[in-house]
Amino acid sequence: MITDLDQTIKKLLVEELPIKNGEIDVKFEQPTREWSAKLAKPTVNFFLYDVRENNTLRQHQWQPVNGNGRPLDPAARKRTPFRVDCTYMLTTWASDPGDEHRLLTRCLLALFRYPILPEDRLVGSLQNPTFDIQARLAAHDRLTNPAEVWSALDNELRPSIPYIITLALDPWSVVTGPAVQSLTMRLGQSANPRREEMAAETAVTANTIGGTLLKGAEPQRGIDVALKGTGFMVTTDENGRYRFLGVPSGSYTLLAWTGRSKPQEKKITVPAGDYNVEL
Secondary structure, three states: OHHHHHHHHHHHHHHHOOOOOOOOEEEOOOOOHHHHHOOOOOEEEEEEEEEEEOHHHOOOOEEEOOOOOOOOOOOOEEEOOEEEEEEEEEEEEOOOHHHHHHHHHHHHHHHHOOOEOOHHHOOHHHOOOOOOOEEEEOOOOOOOOHHHHHHHOOOOOOOOEEEEEEEEEOOOOOOOOOOOOEEEEEEOOOOOHHHHHHHHHHOEEEEEEEEEEEEOOEEOOOOEEEEOOOOOEEEOOOOOEEEEEEEEOEEEEEEEEOOOOOOEEEEEEEOOOOOOEEO
């Protein structure tokens, strides 16, 4: 669900700024010094640094179980979902401080317009929410000492804005799909401890990656997916998911197409956190 929240924030920002032709990146990375040094274009980053239950909205109640169109069983009840605050640290990155400040201003204006995330922008499991998904921006009681945060990240102090989204999490609902989308294996040979150095030199990293193909918010089944120039190709299942096994680490172009249509392309880095494709 938090992954879907990331995609919802990205979708909202891309449409509201707006961001065209990928001229600005929207990322959800830990803004360490090493990460920021590799940025190649202006970037808006949402670092999820705190998740905790919202005690103010806690409810000890029972509610009817959704019958999915069938008559409800009067005896079928479940507890009300928990309310959880997901706190992001919003930062902007550009080569010029003026560009950073303009980008930060545009982000503030766009996000202040939506104290409740609109349902037509919600992605995946966030659709049809039990409660309104509330958002607070620039709350005065969060990030009270940003210098400590930046010191822990080993990076230079910069403007950082708290962005808090309150989600409803239902621990009693059935969760399907993989828990992770990237799995990394390190393979090598080492006959004895004295050959560890040789094993490190010959080690190979293989990854299992997977994602979902979406059109709007709808998963797309029967779509061909491939890694350009590698021979990796699969077709999405009934839930719009695909998976590749044994992908070496590196940069790739992910292709998705149906029939004779022109392939949709997405640049990815393996391993990474997002292999979803929006058609």
